[in-house]
Amino acid sequence: APAVDQAAIKAAVDAAYAAVKGDTGGKNADYIPVLAQVPPQLFAIAVMTVDGKVYSVGDTDARFAIESVSKPFTASWLIEHKGADWVAQKIGTNQTGLPFNSIIAIEDHAATTPAMNPLVNAGAIATTSWIAPADEPKQRWNVINGILDAYAGRHLGVNETVYKSESSNYEHNRAISRLLKGYGVIESDPQVALDLYTRQCSVELDVRDLATMGATLANGGTNPATGKKVVSADSAEKTLSLMLTTGLYETTGTWSFNVGLPAKSGVGGGIVAVVPGKFAIATYAPPLDAAGNSVKGQKAMAMIVRQLVGSGVFET
Numbered sequence: 501a502p503a504v505d506q507a508a509i510k511a512a513v514d515a516a517y518a519a520v521k522g523d524t525g526g527k528n529a530d531y532i533p534v535l536a537q538v539p540p541q542l543f544a545i546a547v548m549t550v551d552g553k554v555y556s557v558g559d560t561d562a563r564f565a566i567e568s569v570s571k572p573f574t575a576s577w578l579i580e581h582k583g584a585d586w587v588a589q590k591i592g593t594n595q596t597g598l599p600f601n602s603i604i605a606i607e608d609h610a611a612t613t614p615a616m617n618p619l620v621n622a623g624a625i626a627t628t629s630w631i632a633p634a635d636e637p638k639q640r641w642n643v644i645n646g647i648l649d650a651y652a653g654r655h656l657g658v659n660e661t662v663y664k665s666e667s668s669n670y671e672h673n674r675a676i677s678r679l680l681k682g683y684g685v686i687e688s689d690p691q692v693a694l695d696l697y698t699r700q701c702s703v704e705l706d707v708r709d710l711a712t713m714g715a716t717l718a719n720g721g722t723n724p725a726t727g728k729k730v731v732s733a734d735s736a737e738k739t740l741s742l743m744l745t746t747g748l749y750e751t752t753g754t755w756s757f758n759v760g761l762p763a764k765s766g767v768g769g770g771i772v773a774v775v776p777g778k779f780a781i782a783t784y785a786p787p788l789d790a791a792g793n794s795v796k797g798q799k800a801m802a803m804i805v806r807q808l809v810g811s812g813v814f815e816t
């Protein structure tokens with residue numbers, strides 16, 4: 501593939517940043533109390549190409565909780581270790597059409613795939629429960645953190661304030677993990693799975709880290725910054741398929757209609773979108789829409805993609 505046109509990317513990112521910066525739509529997540537306190541005007545965009553070049557603007561040093569953006573990365577580990585068919589059968593691959601923590605979605609599919617898919621809370625808690633389930637919780641956490649670290653190309657720490665805040669408000673997720681244990685799709689202790697999942701969501705990173713994580717998927721599972729293979733090209737591809745299907749929850753259809761890239765959002769305000777074989781775009785802006793997706797992030801990505809179409813960046 502020809503080198504990606506860095507000047508075209510810079511122009512598109514700068515234009516989107518300037519256009520979207522003043523947008524006041526959306527509202528910080530508040531069901532996790534500390535997320536409501538994050539300054540809502542924070543805004544950053546980063547792009548990393550598969551040759552490891554990064555362009556970023558805005559509050560690029562601001563660290564935020566990864567939240568649900570962690571889900572495709574743990575899913576990729578399970579795909580790599582258990583196989584895509586196993587994950588499809590045990591967890592599922594379909595959109596729920598319902599909010600990310602829906603119990604109704606679980607009950608509706610009790611006879612087939614109650615965990616729905618690895619990118620909603622049910623499937624993500626189930627996914628995490630299958631990561632090194634025979635080990636002690638501390639070892640299991642090291643494996644999970646190690647997955648995220650390998651994608652980011654550096655060690656990512658846990659924001660303990662976010663972790664505590666989430667842990668004291670996770671009764672709904674506890675119900676999900678218990679229910680799924682009853683349906684036989686959670687391995688080992690559901691409380692340990694819930695705790696590991698909550699820690700996983702509390703990992704903090706900046707927008708460049710997130711762009712690197714996405715660029716690793718764009719680059720067939722090999723981190724462009726470190727040169728290290730994290731998962732196989734097949735596992736990376738299957739992970740992107742999940743992101744395309746359900747990365748923005750019940751509004752993934754709208755997202756695909758407007759942007760058309762595999763992506764994942766989180767209630768911390770992050771979104772990562774991937775152009776396979778080319779680059780990844782990461783955005784950070786805390787105010788969310790009703791589905792839990794960053795308002796500025798979605799707008800900026802739509803603008804960047806629209807501007808880049810016709811620039812040659814998408815040509816193979």
Ligand code: GLN
Nearest residue numbers: 567568600701766767792
């Ligand atoms: N930790 C959050 C939760 O479980 C993640 C949700 C999200 O980012 N959509 O509710």
